[in-house]
Amino acid sequence: MNAIVSKNWVLARLYEPDIVIADCRFLLGKPDVGREAYLEAHIPGAVYLDLEKDLSAPICEHGGRHPLPDIDKFVQSLSKAGIGNDTRVVAYDDQGGAMASRLWWLLRYLGHSTVYVMDEGFSAWQKASFPVSAEQKVIVPASFVPHPQVELVVSVEEVKAKLHTAGTMLIDSREAPRYRGEVEPIDPVAGHIPGAINRFWSEGRRADGSWKSPEEQAERFADLSRDDELIVYCGSGVTACPNVLALTEAGFDKVKLYAGSWSDWISYEGNPVATGEEGKQ
Template sequence: MLNMYTTIISAEELQNHISESDWVVFDCRFNLADTLAGKNAYLDGHIPGAIYLDLDQDLSSPITLETGRHPLPDLERFVDRLAQAGVNNNTQVIVYDDCAGAMAARCWWLLRLVGHKAVAVLDGGLAAWQSLGGQLNNHIPQPASTAYTFSLLPNQNLTVAEVEEALDAQSIYLVDARAAERYRGEVEPIDPIAGHVPSALNRPLTDNLAEGKFKPAVQLRKEWLQLLGDKSIEAVVHMCGSGVTACHNQLAMEIAGLSGSRVYSGSWSEWIRDPARPIATKS
């Protein structure tokens, strides 16, 4: 595929390609406080041709007593959903939301997890599209299903057991994408226990942004290398509250040309399920 987009895409570039038959756009808007808000917003108006993917229904599986708040979806079911939406192995996929990629990055990461390289987040999201005069409509696409063969990329997501073992061996470095006050344990609006995994670094996802879009690659690279110091990129593992916004930090590193980090999808909400696991507060 020529001109494959694998990290972010500008609204201008999307407008130039929106009518191409081998492109599929997913609307990933979602509000943790109102789980129907994203779908309702989509029904009110979305980028023409976009198909809605729900964080809870499509990008996660049901919560259990051992999991965090957004467990990984069954990947075969996820791939079936992609095929139903008209995605094949050669499709350029674009994902967007209305919160600077915080939700769309989860879909981006899942597609990469199942081996789909041609996936990019709309930089600036729906606001960037509309700022250029991009129209919205409420037509619900009915794409023809495709055949999709996926190849799961190994070792891209760590289980909680793998995280515990690697922390004991000091072979990974966790980077927490939550806001600094949540990381420090000063507030916790969602989970029952505040704090962070001991030794985890903090890089709030908002630090990746300037005026609602990702900072330039050169700036992101400088900031991430300053945070990580001499740590190996391959040893970096991203986490957050439930494994969603962790993907935003990985995307930022990919934009910066710092490839090779991984994700702990269970994240804080899974970590605190076992009271024997240690927690820390403050920085």
């Protein structure tokens, strides 16, 4: 089964006992907006998982702007949300699937495969006149035993070691002007990791905001070799996740996340930086 599910699919399973719906709405730069929106209205029974409090660790010198959460603390968040090893998880947001994809990736990283992202997001759910609620469900804590899939993530040292090596392709998920180094609204250094190609994460969706089909995703990445190791990054490791999801939907099975991403890369003095169209295919 594909990882992207329709809002009708979610509606039909709204009250099935083994499903937990996770509201992941979050607005970068305005950290309280997502939780406030959740408290105002959410899919009935949904729990809220915060990008910076639940799905990331605190910022340090290295690790990027959204470091991967400590596994033990993340497992505590999952337990409080009622997510166990046998739970089917459906994540949604209103940010094009970026935040929901972060939860999707984290759960897969911990060995949990039955996790899905709801297509289109909460606004589309509301527009369809599907039920919403302001009530917060009483959650029975669940037991979640992590089984980390360490092959799904790479460190800055691994990225450095693999620069310009055959069989490895770096994919930068940011908008093209940021990739080229023409603008940089967030991080102190502009540009990209040398050799990286650019595939803006949002191009995984159609004009109406819905996710492209696996076949359409495959067309997006038609120039990439399925034999290559694909290392995906963005600014902080969040919007790289929808690209990882899209590549997975397209049938690529050697996809890894550079979790620290650009903000981690430039935190190390001496790491090379490229600008312009270098590395574009």
